[in-house]
Amino acid sequence: MLRRVAAAASIALAALCGGQAHADEILVGAHMPLTGSLARSGQAFDEGMRVAIQMFNARPETKHKIRLQVIDDESTPAKAVSAVEKLVSDGAVAVIGGYGSNIIGPASDASNRLNTTYVTAGAVSDELTARGLKTFFRINNNAGYQRGMGTLLETLKPASVSILASTKEAPALLAKGLQKDLAGKGIKVTLHEFDPAITDFKPIINKVKLQDKSEILVMSAYENDYVGIIRAAKVLKPPVKLIVGAWSLATPKMYTEFPDLMNNIVGTSFLPFPVEMKDEEGKRFAEAYKKTYNKEVEYLSTLSFVETTILAEAIARAAEAGTLKSRGLPDAMRKTERETLLGPVQFDATGDNPRFTVAMGQHQGGRIVLVSPESAATGKIVYPGLPW
Amino acid sequence: MIDLVLQALFSGILVGSVYALVALGLALSFGAMRIINLAHGELVLLAAYCAYLVESRTGLDPYAAIPLALAVVAVVAAALFLMIDRIREHRELNSLILTFGIGIILTNAILLIFASDVRTTSSPRLQDATSIGPVYAMNGELVAFALSLVLMVALWWWLKKSWYGRAVRAVSSNRAAATLMGISPVRTELAAFLVAGALASFAGVALYAMSVVQPALGHALTVKAFIVTVLAGVGSIPGVFLAAILLGVTEALTVTLASSALQELVGMVLFLLVLFLLPNGLFGARARRG
Secondary structure, eight states, X not given: OHHHXXXXXHHHHHHHHHTSOOTTEEEEEEEEOOSSTTHHHHHHHHHHHHHHHHHHHHSTTOOSEEEEEEEEOTTOHHHHHHHHHHHHHTTOSEEEOOSOHHHHHHHHHHHHHTTOEEEESSXXXXXXXXXXXXXXXXXXXXXXXXXXXXXXXXXXXXXXXXXXEESSHHHHXXXXXXXXXXXXXXXXXXXXXXXXXXXXXXXXXXXXXXXXXXXXXXXXXXXXXXXXXXXXXXXXXOSOSEEEEOTTSSSHHHHHHOHHHHTTOEEEESSOBSOOOOSHHHHHHHHHHHHHHSSOOOHHHHHHHHHHHHHHHHHHHHHHHTOTTTTOHHHHHHTOEEEETTEEEEOOTTSOOTTOOOEEEEEETTEEEEEESTTTOSSOOOSSBOOO | OHHHHHHHHHHHHHHHHHHHHHHHHHHHHHXXXXXOOTTHHHHHHHHHHHHHHHHHHHOOOXXXXXXXXXXXXXXXXXXXXXXXXXXXXXXXXXXXXXXXXXXXXXXXXXXXXXXXOOBOOOOHHHHSEEEETTEEEEHHXXXXXXXXXXXXXXXXXXXXXXXXXXXXXXXXXXXXXXHHTTOOXXXXXXXXXXXXXXXXXXXXXXXXXXXOBOXXXXXXXXXXXXXXXXXXXXXXXXXXXXXXXXXXXXXXXXXXXXXXXXXXXXXXXXXXXXXXXXXXXXXXXXXXXX
16 A cells, blocks of 8 residues: 555656756757658657757756757647647746647747747748747748759759649748749749649649640659659659759658669758768767767758757857846847858847758769859759659 | 540549559448448558568568568458457447547557658669550559459459358348358458458558558548548449549549649549439449349
C-alpha cells in the first residue's frame, strides 16, 4: 500500500514539475509536425532546432541556458493551437512555430493572445505578416523565394515558361507571384495548378509538351510532387531545356534517393554540397549536425537552426536587460540585425525579414552547385540541362 | 487536341486500374462482411514499404517483395480481424472506429520505422517508358494494370466458384442460416479478411513500383478505395474495376480539358451524381435485380 502511495505521489510530483523550467534555465517551446502529412518537414526542422539550442548552450558567454520543449502538432492546426497553449502554460517565454501557413496562422494567433513571442521559418504566406501581430517574427517569406527563382529565370531569358503549382497555399502563392513577375518581363507564362492528391502528372506534362512548348518547366510544389512531375516528364519528354523547382529539391537527400531523376534539376538552396561553410558558425553547425545525426546538413534544418539561434540570442539580450519577464522579448527580436547562413536577417514592423533571399542550386552528378545569383554562385549552370 | 485526349484516356485507364487494385480488398470486406476497413489504405502502404525494404536492401525487383508483403500484411490483417471479431454490439459502427484507430497506429508505426521521406522504385525496367501509338506509359503502370485485371478475375472466381468464396457470400447473406448449414462464420470471415489483405499486398507492391509512397498516404488510399467501392455498388467485383476506370478517366479528362485543381471536385461530383441517380451504385442495383 505504502509503495503504491509513494509511486502515485512520485508520478503526481513529476507531472506537476515536468513542464517547468529549472531555475537557471529558460524554457522555449516548439510545436512541430513530427507525425502526419508534414512529418518529413517537421522532423528536419526539429533536428536543426535541437542543434541550435545545443550550440547556444555550449557558448562560453551563455549565462542562461535554454531548455527546449517540443510538442508534436500532428500536422493539424487545432493540435498546434493546443500545443501553444500548453507550452505557454508550462512557462515557455517564446514558441518556435512548425510548418505550413495554415498551421502557423492559428498557432501564432494563439501565441499573440497569450502575449508570447512566436518565431517561424516554416510559413511563407503574406497574410501572416499582414495581420500586424506584435509578437510574430518570420525569417523567410514568399518574396525571398520569388526573388531567388525570378533572378535565375531572368538570367536565362527563356521565351516561355510553364509553371506547375500545387494548389496548397504556399506553392500557389509562389507560383502566382512568379507568373506575374515573369509576365511583367515579357516572358510567356502558362500556369498549371494541380490538386495535391494527383498521382499521375502525364496529362499535365502532355499539355506542356503539346500546347505550351515552353523552354523552362518550373515546379512550385513538394518532394512527392517533384518526383511525380519529373518522372512524367521523363516518360513524355517535353521540349524543355531546364526544370526548376522551389524548396526541398536541391538537397543531397533528393539526389541520394532519386539519382536517376535529379541530375541537372535546379532548386532553391542555401548551401552547396559537399557543404562548404564560409563562416565559423556554419562550420560549427555542420560539424555538430553531422555528429548528432550522422548526416550532412539539410535544407530545412538550416532554416530552423537560424530561427532558433536568433531567438536564443534575443532571449539572452532580453534576460540580460532584465526585460524578459516584462515582455521585452519582441523588442529584443526587433533589434536583430545579423548575417546568418541564410543571409542577412532583420525584422520589419510586421515581423517579416525583408532581406530574405534564396540562392539557386543545381544537381550536378551528386554535387549541388550554387548557380544563381552571381554573388553566391559556386559554379556554372548546365543549360540546357535535363535528367535524361 | 486528339493526342491530348488520347493520352488522358490512356492515363485515366491506368490510374483507374490502380484505384481498382487498392479498392478490391476494401470491396471484399465491405461487401462480404459489412465491415468498412478504414485501415485498408495502411495495409496497402505496409506492403508498399515491404517492397521498398526488399528493393533497397537486396537490390531485387520490387515485385520480389510479394511473398514478404503477403506474410506481413496477412499477420496484420488477421490481428485486425481478431480485434473486430471481439466487438459484440453495433459491429458496423464500432469496427469503423476501431479500424480508423488502427489505421493511425499503422501510419505512425510506418513513420517511426521508415521515416517520413518519399519512396519510390529505382528500377529502370519499371520506370522506362513504353509508347503505344501516340500514348505513353511507364512500364510499372502497365504491370499494375495487368495485375489489376488478373486479380479482379481471380477474386471474382474465388467468390463464385470456390467453397470459401461461396461460404463468404452465404455468411454475408444470412449469418444464422450459414451457421446452420455448417459454415463457421468466424473462420469464413477470417478467410475473407486474409484475401483482402493479400489483395492489399499486391496493390501496395504495384503502387510502390509505379508511384511515390510516403507514410501519410494510407488515409488517402482508403478514401479513394471507399469512393470506388460505393460507386461500383456493394457486391460487384467487375463493377469495382469499371467504376475505378470511370473515376480515373474522369479525373484525367478533367486535368486535360480543364484543370487538375478541379479533378477531385469532378470526381466527387460524379460520385454524388451516381449515388443520387443510382443509390445502390453503378452495378449494385443491377446485380440485385438480376
